[in-house]
Amino acid sequence: MDGPMIEARNLEKRFTVRRHREGAFGAMRSLVDRGGNEVSAVKDVSFSINRGEMVGYIGPNGAGKSTTIKMLTGILVPSSGEATVAGFTPRESRKQLAQQIGVVFGQRTQLWWDLALADSLELLRHMYRVPEKRFRENLNRARELLVLDDFMHTPVRQLSLGQRMRGDLAAALLHDPKILYLDEPTIGLDIVAKARIREFLAALNRETHVTVLLTTHDLADIEQLCRRIIVIDRGQVVYDGELGALRNRFGGKRHVILDFDQDPGDAISTLAGNNLEIVDHNGPRVRVAFDRETTSTPRVLALASHHGTVRDVSIEEPAIEDVIRQMYEGPDSQHP
Amino acid sequence: MLTLRQECRIAIRIAGIRLRGQIAYPASFWMQIFSSFVIHAAEILALLAMFNRFNDMGEWTLGEVAFLHGISMTAFSIGDTIAVGLDSVPSQIREGEFDRVLIRPLSSWIQTLVSEVSLRHLGQCAQGVVILGFALSWTDIQWTLQKALFMPVIIATGVALFIALFTLVAILSFWTVNSIEVVNAFTYGGSDLAQFPLHIFDRWMRNLFLFVIPGGFTAYYPALYILGKDDPLGMTDTFRFLGPLVTAGFCLVVAWGWNQGIRHYRSTGS
């Protein structure tokens, strides 16, 4: 297939928030009354994702991430704008599209509560008409990589969160989807479970070139899995590009820790002003912060060498959390 | 794109997997069947007692009223058994659980039907059949081959109409998340009314049951044909055979409504 795998063009979704009316009479009234306040969950979202890309879709709570994904799966019909996914328009070809996508919502299982995982998977095999042989292969891969064997015959309602999420992932992949939507797939999981899921996703993407759109609040997920991120805030895309470039653009400050062979004394404060900032000075150890755009690490070292012999240097990249927080708040923000 | 036949085959497979799961716990399964039979046996007794008291419904004998009741009841209970899944649509919509249905490559309506198949309702089906059996022994119908062949058509039409009505109730919940008991009362009440001869009702009720919710075409008029009775309302004899056609039209409207409902689905915020 030519062209992008997922394309969103000016997607918008408005919800009418209606007053709740009590009782039978209220039910009848709300059937005819069309009034209420409109809120835009997604205002104007456009992006384009190619086959095999693994893109992190991030933003604060309520930014519109889940709503975007629901429009891209065909669950919700956009209020305006268009989407093309795997060559289909979700709202028109929901069922055909369903055959091409796998979906995991961390908040809500796609499995059947009262069925054992094995039964759920078998049921899905029929729904997606997965050939027997392919089903066995996919099931075996999932059982091995996601370690499902301990709970294959347990009803889904009795599974732990981590087990359930692994089951959901296995279920989403049975029919070899071209696209995988993951909406907070690591939410509430412990470190071991998170690591297992990340490794699985990385291997999957490497081997099958499945296209992945991933939302998460755990930026370690993003750092380990995604080259590209799309950041959304209040229903609008505020950044779309490489993770590394984001740091340069917003995160600004890189920290360098200089270890002198002896305390450089108060004279070190004259360093500041060369687009540098002394963050901390404790005996022979000095922590300097600077903007990557205007200063480089060698220049910092050259300047520092006027104040003594530098024995050791270490560099700290800004934490991605800080970068993104700064981005939401904006450069002129008054927030603390 | 799946054909309807493929969809149905998949649906039956799914129903099979679900039923297999239920039979896996035989004790509770038989308990459910048993208790459902006890409840329905009690209802049958109550109905028989009622028929005995009011055996005169405008020229209709006890057996004839029971016959009409039997076909309606049988159709209703089979329809209810097939469509139990629709009962949970309002709560699925309210909780956003309907999302799951929409990411699957199968008709959302068929998925809903098979999502909750259960053998529990078999007792209810038996109730209609038992009443029908009593009725047949109390009336002396002049059976012909045509009449015998028309019987399954009557039941099938009635089943389709009831499923369409349950679907209609489910559709409304795409627009209102409030309680829909009032609508429920409407359909269940309607099904009760369809079990009585149409001519005992006022004119506006009769018209409602013929031209809005076409229950009159699926029970009363076919019953006139089988029982070989004159139509006290003086309508053309064609009415007796219009059931399948009218029901098909009604189902088309409901199917359109379902698709509109799906477009209206708004999920929930997290």
Ligand SMILES: Nc1ncnc2c1ncn2[C@@H]1O[C@H](COP(=O)(O)OP(=O)(O)O)[C@@H](O)[C@H]1O
């Ligand atoms: N079905 C809905 N009805 C009304 N408001 C909704 C609905 N879904 C989402 N919203 C609102 O839209 C906004 C975006 O929600 P969502 O897409 O779930 O955000 P995110 O996934 O980024 O946390 C939120 O303010 C949320 O309350």
Ligand SMILES: [Mg+2]
């Ligand atoms: Mg969300």
